[in-house]
Amino acid sequence: MTRQELIALIRQRQSFLCVGLDTDLSKIPQHLQGQPDAAFLFNKAIIDATIDYAVAYKPNLAFYESMGINGLIQLKKTMDYLHSLGKPAFTIADAKRGDIGNTSKQYAKAFLDPEGEFNFDAMTIAPYMGEDSVTPFTAYEGKWVILLALTSNKGAYDFQYIESSGKRLFETVLEKSKQWGDENNTMYVVGATKADMLTDIRRIVPNSFLLVPGVGAQGGSLEEVCRYGLNNDCGLLVNSSRGIIYASNGEDFAVRAGEEAKKLQQQMAKAIACQ
Amino acid sequence: MTRQELIALIRQRQSFLCVGLDTDLSKIPQHLQGQPDAAFLFNKAIIDATIDYAVAYKPNLAFYESMGINGLIQLKKTMDYLHSLGKPAFTIADAKRGDIGNTSKQYAKAFLDPEGEFNFDAMTIAPYMGEDSVTPFTAYEGKWVILLALTSNKGAYDFQYIESSGKRLFETVLEKSKQWGDENNTMYVVGATKADMLTDIRRIVPNSFLLVPGVGAQGGSLEEVCRYGLNNDCGLLVNSSRGIIYASNGEDFAVRAGEEAKKLQQQMAKAIACQ
Numbered sequence: 036m037t038r039q040e041l042i043a044l045i046r047q048r049q050s051f052l053c054v055g056l057d058t059d060l061s062k063i064p065q066h067l068q069g070q071p072d073a074a075f076l077f078n079k080a081i082i083d084a085t086i087d088y089a090v091a092y093k094p095n096l097a098f099y100e101s102m103g104i105n106g107l108i109q110l111k112k113t114m115d116y117l118h119s120l121g122k123p124a125f126t127i128a129d130a131k132r133g134d135i136g137n138t139s140k141q142y143a144k145a146f147l148d149p150e151g152e153f154n155f156d157a158m159t160i161a162p163y164m165g166e167d168s169v170t171p172f173t174a175y176e177g178k179w180v181i182l183l184a185l186t187s188n189k190g191a192y193d194f195q196y197i198e199s200s201g202k203r204l205f206e207t208v209l210e211k212s213k214q215w216g217d218e219n220n221t222m223y224v225v226g227a228t229k230a231d232m233l234t235d236i237r238r239i240v241p242n243s244f245l246l247v248p249g250v251g252a253q254g255g256s257l258e259e260v261c262r263y264g265l266n267n268d269c270g271l272l273v274n275s276s277r278g279i280i281y282a283s284n285g286e287d288f289a290v291r292a293g294e295e296a297k298k299l300q301q302q303m304a305k306a307i308a309c310q
Numbered sequence: 311m312t313r314q315e316l317i318a319l320i321r322q323r324q325s326f327l328c329v330g331l332d333t334d335l336s337k338i339p340q341h342l343q344g345q346p347d348a349a350f351l352f353n354k355a356i357i358d359a360t361i362d363y364a365v366a367y368k369p370n371l372a373f374y375e376s377m378g379i380n381g382l383i384q385l386k387k388t389m390d391y392l393h394s395l396g397k398p399a400f401t402i403a404d405a406k407r408g409d410i411g412n413t414s415k416q417y418a419k420a421f422l423d424p425e426g427e428f429n430f431d432a433m434t435i436a437p438y439m440g441e442d443s444v445t446p447f448t449a450y451e452g453k454w455v456i457l458l459a460l461t462s463n464k465g466a467y468d469f470q471y472i473e474s475s476g477k478r479l480f481e482t483v484l485e486k487s488k489q490w491g492d493e494n495n496t497m498y499v500v501g502a503t504k505a506d507m508l509t510d511i512r513r514i515v516p517n518s519f520l521l522v523p524g525v526g527a528q529g530g531s532l533e534e535v536c537r538y539g540l541n542n543d544c545g546l547l548v549n550s551s552r553g554i555i556y557a558s559n560g561e562d563f564a565v566r567a568g569e570e571a572k573k574l575q576q577q578m579a580k581a582i583a584c585q
Contacts, residue, residue, distance in 0.1 A: 057413075059416075095409075095413055095416075097407070097409060097413045097414070097416035097417045097420065098413075098416050100416070100417065100420035100421075101416040101417070101419040101420040101426075103420070103426065103427040104379060104382045104383060104386060104427060107379045107382055108379060111379060129409075131407060131408055131409050131436070131439075132372070132406060132407075133406055133436060134370075134372060134404075134406050135461065135462065135463040135465075136463065136464075136465075138332070138370055138372045138373075139372070141334075141370075141372035141373050141375070141376040142372045142375065142376070144376040145372065145375035145376040145378070145381075146375075151376075151378065152378040152379060161406070161408060161436040161438045161439070162438060162468075162469060163436045163437060163438045163458055163461075163469060163470070164406075164436070164458070164461050164463060164465050164466065165463070165464070165465020165466060165467065165468030165469055165470070166464070166465045166468055167463050167464055167465040168463065168465050169465070183438055183439070186410065186438075186439050187410065188410040188411065188439060188440070188442050188443065189411075189440070189441070189442055190410075190411075190439050190440020190441045190442040190443050190444070191439065191440060192440065193437075193440030193441055193486055194437060194438060194440055194479065194482065194483065194486075195438070195440070197472070197474045197479065197482065198474055199472045199473055199474045204469065204472065204479070207469065207472060208469065211468055211469075
């Protein structure tokens with residue numbers, strides 16, 4: 036999906052919500068547990084209930100990999116379903132990969148290749164290994180790399196704020212990576228719990244899309260993220276995982292997920308209107 | 311595998327060689343291509359030919375993921391085979407993962423859990439997201455986290471050498487991570503192409519094992535790595551991937567792989583003897 040298509044989708048749905056499909060078999064409703072395609076059935080119901088309020092879906096690879104090979108089959112079924120819907124959605128492999136150039140090429144092929152089994156639009160990448168670990172992900176037309184800048188967890192304070200020559204590491208990541216790609220193929224992860232940093236971040240990447248996790252369960256505020264993060268093209272994808280997909284663990288889980296997604300969409304529509 | 315068991319294995323085989331199973335279907339011999347379990351058959355032949363000269367095997371996850379779900383099946387068959395051999399080997403999932411705590415737990419479960427499909431001994435992790443992204447991998451008894459410190463690629467110069475308060479980022483990674491684990495559950499990746507840095511690294515982590523990729527195809531020198539990296543317990547796992555597994559792409563590929571592994575083992579035996 037190109038930048039223009041993503042922006043058009045955001046305008047059409049009046050939403051910049053990304054639903055995080057962190058599907059955990061121990062947390063899904065009882066009546067689905069034990070079914071052979073439980074994870075896919077859960078995801079399908081969540082997608083059906085939220086697709087009118089969301090523009091993006093972000094399966095977290097760890098949750099599928101922890102189910103073993105069957106987990107990857109569930110992920111493939113989920114992606115096939117998303118691609119079969121008449122309604123478009125931006126798809127993100129939350130994979131946090133990154134390796135030397137010839138290895139990153141293989142990861143890009145695994146998740147972004149249109150001929151591959153998953154055909155995601157984008158993939159999250161850790162920047163520690165530098166340029167050649169990142170650029171293979173922008174080699175596919177219309178596909179995106181989403182680089183970790185400032186993450187939502189406590190461990191973000193260990194290295195990401197380290198200051199050198201007046202710049203913090205996450206700022207150096209933003210600046211360097213602008214030489215590797217541009218706002219048409221590169222986004223950044225900025226945790227909602229670090230909303231106070233968004234002004235500094237927007238100074239470096241005013242036009243880039245930011246993928247913002249951490250709203251809800253992790254304590255980030257949507258209002259603050261919008262105040263400091265929105266740009267003229269929206270420029271945000273705000274992710275909610277647990278707050279939506281585990282809104283209920285009863286038979287009404289999909290209905291409740293839809294309600295939570297709708298609430299966020301309505302706040303987002305207002306925020307866009309005020310821009 | 312515990313530290314003591316690993317050290318005993320190194321002494322017994324007179325080797326600290328790790329064979330990188332970067333199995334690429336476009337590079338394996340013609341006569342294997344097209345066979346349903348081509349990647350596994352290739353790996354099995356490489357393992358059989360090298361097990362007497364190597365102490366560790368490191369499948370690079372990217373190469374299996376790029377084959378789609380079948381790639382993971384090939385990886386599982388490879389791991390089952392390694393576990394079924396009477397001869398022990400230290401197994402490393404070269405996965406470069408790392409995410410917020412509750413997600414890293416899922417990755418640890420996926421690859422390290424003794425009840426899981428793969429049951430690796432160790433896993434490579436990128437440090438960018440800090441403590442809570444790393445500690446879940448040391449939660450399994452006898453299992454290891456192998457943290458990226460200084461990598462072998464060109465992109466290593468983008469961030470890993472950034473200096474703050476007199477310390478380069480890779481040094482800060484080494485120092486901080488010493489508070490999260492110890493030499494019984496934490497190793498570090500240090501590229502062979504950065505052998506001149508090993509003295510500085512050994513000052514910070516004198517007793518830790520270092521996983522050293524980049525000998526061979528990437529240009530690193532085994533002799534230099536030994537000179538600056540060996541400690542009293544050996545303390546090194548030196549990886550060779552392409553130099554061994556693609557020594558020949560004819561029907562003699564396994565024989566040639568064995569020969570290359572033996573050459574390295576003989577150099578390693580000498581290096582250990584001189585310690």
